[in-house]
Amino acid sequence: MAQVETLRAYRFALDPTSAQLADLNRHAGAARWAFNYALGVKVAAHRRWRAQVDALVAAGVPEAQARKSVKVPVPGSQAIKKELNALKGDSRIDPELPDGFHGPHRPCPWWHEVSTYAFQSAFIDADRAWGNWLDSLTGRRAGGPVGYPRFKRKGRARDSFRLHHDVKRPTIRLDGYRRLLLPRLGSIRIHDSGKRLARLIAKGHAVIQSVTISRGGNRWYASVLAKVTQEIPDKPTRAQAERGTVGVDWGISHLATLSQPLDPADPGSIHVANPRHLDQWTRQLAKAQRALSRTERGSKRRVKAARKVGAIQHRIAQRRASTVHLLTKKLATRFAAVAVEDLNVRGMSTSARGTVEQPGRRVRQKAGLNRAILDAAPGELRRQLTYKTSWYGSNLAVLDRWHPSSKTCSSCGSAKPKLTLSERVFHCPTCGLAIDRDHNAAINIARHAVPLVEGDVNARRSPTPTASGQAGRAARQKREGPPPGGSPRRE
Incomplete structure (x- = not known):
């Protein structure tokens, strides 16, 4: 220990x-306003930088040289906070001041009604959003591209x-x-x-x-x-060591198929049932969404209908989270190592609509498959296992996403050249093994997964940037340009 x-x-x-509920809504509104205020200051600086660069390019200066020569600093959270403190003043009524000097003429006359930390944390969040876009644009951030920061709209933002x-x-x-x-x-x-x-x-x-x-x-x-x-714990317990490594093959028919039973007394526990929470509430959710679509924008009935839709979606999310938490807790505490595949969830759930010139095929079926994939939450399963295994003395091992775990025989190691999705039982032509397809994949995952080392989680989770991804990032950088002044933390 x-x-x-x-x-x-x-x-x-x-x-x-009811009074505290009003205060909670007031604080949330103030934080949303502060985020938009800070982001507006940054966007304004970026537009000034863009205008000066365009002016130099129009004068005949090469764009690369113009970008380097123009310096417009982007204010950070501390500078924005200092500026706002000088502007907001005091909204409390002073009988000695004329009417024109009171709060309504200040940018936020209600600032004293909420905690100052609601403003400060929103400024920090705006810095983080700007920094994430900058890091993604310049290639310092792993994963998918991060878009230009957007303002938070009331009723849409959380x-x-x-x-x-x-x-x-x-x-x-x-x-x-x-x-x-x-x-x-x-x-x-x-x-x-x-x-x-x-x-x-x-x-x-x-x-x-x-x-x-x-x-x-x-x-x-x-x-x-x-x-x-x-x-x-610095090492697995005796009970965990006796169970060894478990391979987890994520799926849709079953939420997970394991290489060995989750409960030694129950051989059938190699399959973890998929509750399909979204399917259980599809009718209620569709009915509530139809009722919402029939309401008039800005009406009280629309607010009420939107709350009903939000309540159903929140209930689905809560039950999904509970299911994943229970499963990951059992895996992390009962085994010495948990082996999973490095799944490309974004690629798996990409739309099949295609383009106008080349429309996709079986679009409706693929949309249903995407909903089922996201409802099973493979990314959340991986995220929770990452930190829970470190809490309970177990280890996390990851199998390369290109390893043919489903096509390889778990007995003799020979690989089949082709395996269709409709084949749910794996038949090995070499040794004659007949085994459940997912169970066969789980055994291979447990056998070939590589344990993660500390600090290597993000590297294994995100693939190496491809040439097309780098080209897309370069195109965005050429189109939008880096924020003026470089990092948003500079003032």
Whole structure:
């Protein structure tokens, strides 16, 4: 066992009063406004830079030289915060001031009604969004391309905000086991019990760093981020070592097929059933969405109908998350190593519509397959296994995505040249083995997967950029240009 400090989030469902509910909406609106304000300042600087570059190009200067010569700094969060503090003034009514000097003429006359951390965290989020686009544009960010940062629209963007505090003088803390004390919001009742976090804090094993308040469906949630000192096993337990490595073949007919039973007493537990949460709520969701489409924009009935659609979608997401959490917890705690495939989920769920010149085939069937793929959440399964295996003393191993795990015989190792998707039983022409196709793949995954080393997760998760991807990134950079002043952190 090793004492390790880690950041862990404890999520609680809130039960606010009507007054507290209004305060939560006010804080979320302020955070959305602050994000848009900060992003607007950055976009304005970028447009000034673009205009100056275009002027030089029109004068005959080569574009590459014009880009290097024009320097327009992009304000960061601290500069924007300082500028806003000078502009916002005081919105409280002073009888000695004329009417023209009161709050309505300030950019945010209601600033004193919300916590200042709602503004500051939104400024930081705008910096991160701008930095992600810049890193993606220049090739420093792995994964798919990140688009130009967009403004948050009311009703479309997720309602959320983040609050910080001084850990030496905490203002975010548990008020007993069933209430959470937040600055400017007061003590809010929580549905769950905070006993586990409260006991860690009382023992000095946890310190609250921040809290993120978000709305999901018709509920508000508080995600309390704490720095926790916990014991991390440096090796698998005896029970885990006896079970060894388990291969996990993700699928749709079954959520997962394992190389060995999840429960030794139940041989049939090599298959983990797929609950298909989206299919269970398809009729209710379609009915609610039809009702929403019949309402008039801006009406109260549309707001009510949208809340009903959001509540159904949130219920589906919650049940899907619970299923994945239960499965990943069992895998991480019962085996010494968990082996998975490096799946390209984005490529698997790409639309088959094609183009006007070359339209796709079987588009409707592919759309249904994409929904089933995303409903099974293979990316979330991989993400949770990445950190849970490190918590419980097990290891994560990853199989290269191009390895023919389904076509290779798990007994003799010979590979079939062709295997159609309709063949659910693998028949080996060499040794005569007949085995379930997914079970055969799970055994091969467990046998050939390579254990991840620390710091190598992102490298194995994202493929090497292809020539076409680099060309696309270069084209975007030529079209949009890098943000003026380079990094958004420079002021």
